[in-house]
Amino acid sequence: MSTQTISPGILDHDLTKASVDSILMDFLESRGSSGDSRMTRIVKLLEDFMVGGKRIRPVLTVMGWQAAGGETVPAAVLRVAASLEMFHAFALIHDDIMDDSDTRRGRPTIHRMLAGKRGDDRDERFGLGAAVLVGDLAFTWSDQLLHTAGLTPAQSAAVLPLVTEMRTEVMLGQYLDLQATGELTDDVDATLTVNRYKTAKYTVERPLHIGAALAGADAATLTACTAFALPLGEAFQLRDDLLGVYGDVRDTGKSRLDDLRAGKNTTLVALALRTADAAQRARLHTLIGDPALDETGAEEVRALFASTGARDIVERMIDDRYRRALEALETAPFTADAVTALKHLAVTATRRNS
Amino acid sequence: MSTQTISPGILDHDLTKASVDSILMDFLESRGSSGDSRMTRIVKLLEDFMVGGKRIRPVLTVMGWQAAGGETVPAAVLRVAASLEMFHAFALIHDDIMDDSDTRRGRPTIHRMLAGKRGDDRDERFGLGAAVLVGDLAFTWSDQLLHTAGLTPAQSAAVLPLVTEMRTEVMLGQYLDLQATGELTDDVDATLTVNRYKTAKYTVERPLHIGAALAGADAATLTACTAFALPLGEAFQLRDDLLGVYGDVRDTGKSRLDDLRAGKNTTLVALALRTADAAQRARLHTLIGDPALDETGAEEVRALFASTGARDIVERMIDDRYRRALEALETAPFTADAVTALKHLAVTATRRNS
Numbered sequence: 001m002s003t004q005t006i007s008p009g010i011l012d013h014d015l016t017k018a019s020v021d022s023i024l025m026d027f028l029e030s031r032g033s034s035g036d037s038r039m040t041r042i043v044k045l046l047e048d049f050m051v052g053g054k055r056i057r058p059v060l061t062v063m064g065w066q067a068a069g070g071e072t073v074p075a076a077v078l079r080v081a082a083s084l085e086m087f088h089a090f091a092l093i094h095d096d097i098m099d100d101s102d103t104r105r106g107r108p109t110i111h112r113m114l115a116g117k118r119g120d121d122r123d124e125r126f127g128l129g130a131a132v133l134v135g136d137l138a139f140t141w142s143d144q145l146l147h148t149a150g151l152t153p154a155q156s157a158a159v160l161p162l163v164t165e166m167r168t169e170v171m172l173g174q175y176l177d178l179q180a181t182g183e184l185t186d187d188v189d190a191t192l193t194v195n196r197y198k199t200a201k202y203t204v205e206r207p208l209h210i211g212a213a214l215a216g217a218d219a220a221t222l223t224a225c226t227a228f229a230l231p232l233g234e235a236f237q238l239r240d241d242l243l244g245v246y247g248d249v250r251d252t253g254k255s256r257l258d259d260l261r262a263g264k265n266t267t268l269v270a271l272a273l274r275t276a277d278a279a280q281r282a283r284l285h286t287l288i289g290d291p292a293l294d295e296t297g298a299e300e301v302r303a304l305f306a307s308t309g310a311r312d313i314v315e316r317m318i319d320d321r322y323r324r325a326l327e328a329l330e331t332a333p334f335t336a337d338a339v340t341a342l343k344h345l346a347v348t349a350t351r352r353n354s
Numbered sequence: 355m356s357t358q359t360i361s362p363g364i365l366d367h368d369l370t371k372a373s374v375d376s377i378l379m380d381f382l383e384s385r386g387s388s389g390d391s392r393m394t395r396i397v398k399l400l401e402d403f404m405v406g407g408k409r410i411r412p413v414l415t416v417m418g419w420q421a422a423g424g425e426t427v428p429a430a431v432l433r434v435a436a437s438l439e440m441f442h443a444f445a446l447i448h449d450d451i452m453d454d455s456d457t458r459r460g461r462p463t464i465h466r467m468l469a470g471k472r473g474d475d476r477d478e479r480f481g482l483g484a485a486v487l488v489g490d491l492a493f494t495w496s497d498q499l500l501h502t503a504g505l506t507p508a509q510s511a512a513v514l515p516l517v518t519e520m521r522t523e524v525m526l527g528q529y530l531d532l533q534a535t536g537e538l539t540d541d542v543d544a545t546l547t548v549n550r551y552k553t554a555k556y557t558v559e560r561p562l563h564i565g566a567a568l569a570g571a572d573a574a575t576l577t578a579c580t581a582f583a584l585p586l587g588e589a590f591q592l593r594d595d596l597l598g599v600y601g602d603v604r605d606t607g608k609s610r611l612d613d614l615r616a617g618k619n620t621t622l623v624a625l626a627l628r629t630a631d632a633a634q635r636a637r638l639h640t641l642i643g644d645p646a647l648d649e650t651g652a653e654e655v656r657a658l659f660a661s662t663g664a665r666d667i668v669e670r671m672i673d674d675r676y677r678r679a680l681e682a683l684e685t686a687p688f689t690a691d692a693v694t695a696l697k698h699l700a701v702t703a704t705r706r707n708s
Contacts, residue, residue: 031522038533039526094490098483122536129452129532132486133525136448139493140521147514153507160501167494168385171487175392178483182476 013059016073016081020058023082024050027145042134045110050089052105052253056349057084057207063345064211067338068221076149077214080159083145084207086138091170091202093135097128098178099262106253110134151214158213166206173197180265184288186273191265192234199240200233224332228325228342235321236349238314241266243353245302251354257298263289267317272310280304322350367413370427370435374412377436378404381499396488399464404443406459406607410703411438411561417699418565421692422575430503431568434513437499438561440492445524445556447489451482452532453616460607464488505568512567520560527551534619538642540627545619546588553594554587574687581682582696589675590703592668595620597707599656605708611652617643621671626664634658676704 025047032043058081065077095101096109103109114134115127151159177194185191208225209217217225243252244259245268259266269288273281284304287297305311325346329339379401386397412435419431449455450463457463468488469481505513531548539545562579563571571579597606598613599622613620623642627635638658641651659665679700683693 036526038529042529094486098486125454126532130529132448132452133529137522137525140518140525143497144518164494164498168491171491171494172390172393175396175484175487178480
């Protein structure tokens with residue numbers, strides 16, 4: 001186990017990221033050296049997959065720790081943070097299977113990588129099954145990182161129920177998302193519910209809770225985390241929806257045709273359908289969800305998002321939620337350093353281009 | 355949490371099964387009453403799926419507890435046993451996806467059930483993705499059952515590493531199995547390696563270890579568990595391979611065409627290929643792995659398993675391993691009651707018809 005610790009007060013989180021990366025790589029190194037060549041290959045795949053992630057959940061775990069008054073960040077907290085990142089690798093690998101995505105972080109997805117080059121039916125089935133398994137291993141190992149973090153009994157008792165709820169919520173969110181995929185909806189509330197489960201709670205609220213609980217946070221502190229996290233998390237996802245359509249693949253590592261081709265029911269799409277006239281709506285239905293959609297078709301969709309006003313509404317929703325998150329910080333019983341860091345995070349999460 | 359306990363000395367395990375079932379159903383009941391109708395549906399699916407399992411891992415957990423000198427079986431041990439059964443539901447749901455199986459325990463598999471009745475591409479993809487998620491939830495909840503078992507710190511420290519290794523081993527075994535599927539092998543050793551990971555260790559050795567570790571077993575007791583479990587587990591899987599081809603669907607709940615159609619590389623198949631002459635080998639290659647194989651074709655395969663002697667060899671391998679498992683019990687430092695129970699188990703595991 002790593003004994004590295006981090007001093008408090010850092011704002012750019014580079015040290016958190018580096019520490020978490022080093023825990024993850026040491027851990028995978030030890031799992032890969034079992035002597036079984038198949039295991040070595042799986043571990044290598046996971047290592048490559050995990051390079052280049054934003055590490056937002058580990059950073060938020062450390063921020064939660066600091067918000068609740070935790071000072072020098074102990075190795076145990078960093079190891080829990082690393083465990084959330086390993087869990088996230090699991091979630092992404094399975095999401096990519098469900099969404100049938102080709103690329104992630106600028107590289108082929110795990111199921112594509114494992115399917116090999118021939119692309120026949122048997123290879124496809126192997127890629128799919130083996131990717132399910134690589135995801136399952138990442139889940140198993142995220143748990144191992146957690147169990148070997150060296151938590152006190154009080155920390156375990158506070159954190160493990162939060163981890164269970166975090167996992168259950170993201171899976172329910174993904175289930176709702178999957179149910180909606182393939183049939184476009186103009187139900188804006190439904191898209192915001194998926195957003196709340198898959199992103200606001202999973203990506204922001206629960207990591208903050210887990211970090212705060214490790215520092216012994218009381219109920220008022222956890223409630224304040226929620227008041228900040230839910231609007232910010234929603235804003236984060238709305239920004240993601242925009243980046244999925246307008247982002248640059250060189251920044252996002254993700255084709256900006258994927259979401260449109262998959263017919264992903266984002267809030268952006270639901271708003272466009274709701275405000276469109278009959279002719280516009282028909283074009284949106286034709287273009288979104290077409291697996292063969294090309295860049296010309298995507299440009300037409302983008303023009304419709306502009307002319308229906310949907311894009312502007314999403315930008316306003318992001319602004320509104322950003323402001324609510326900042327307001328929540330004003331009354332939160334957090335340390336001053338943590339408030340500064342969370343304000344900074346709110347800007348980067350909502351203004352980012354990757 | 356249930357506070358039900360079990361008195362020692364039972365041989366038929368009906369009480370273990372009933373107690374574990376009641377823990378599982380209470381647990382799912384509480385997860386299903388969250389008020390979200392989607393969650394209620396998922397929980398109902400899992401409940402139905404879990405009915406009719408043999409509960410062999412929970413039974414072995416309790417036997418491990420007794421073997422290491424544990425007396426009255428406390429609620430915590432039963433809850434750990436239930437957690438292994440919930441993990442097994444996860445493993446089966448994902449295995450069925452990877453093997454593209456249509457039925458399990460006499461009912462449609464989860465991905466078939468979720469795919470709905472139309473059977474078009476979109477439904478198939480939803481069924482697959484949603485089944486991956488239902489499996490993931492079962493994994494999450496197996497962990498919740500474990501965390502809420504009320505283990506002492508010493509029990510947690512002894513058991514959690516064994517749980518991690520059990521999970522990792524079964525996933526590696528499934529990976530090897532998947533790699534071999536679709537291309538028939540006459541490599542008997544390779545099929546036995548998969549058998550060891552997927553069954554001998556996962557189904558027999560690790561549950562015994564976990565139960566024994568809960569009772570504070572020393573290294574010698576764990577080693578004795580292994581000496582009994584590995585041969586017995588191999589015999590159990592070899593019996594399973596035979597039942598996959600010769601079993602009655604009314605007993606096994608599983609079509610006896612599935613394994614042959616999927617081209618499953620069992621030890622039985624590898625032995626047949628190894629001892630077959632050129633003409634027989636060609637027929638085996640034509641028939642096994644043919645997704646359209648019918649009962650007439652399956653009868654021809656069964657005749658080839660007889661004429662090559664493969665079926666007889668597998669029966670002898672089962673006998674040999676059965677005897678080695680019994681020999682291991684002679685020197686094991688187990689309680690007399692446990693030895694009697696494990697002998698009884700060895701008979702039912704190798705002579706069963708379901």
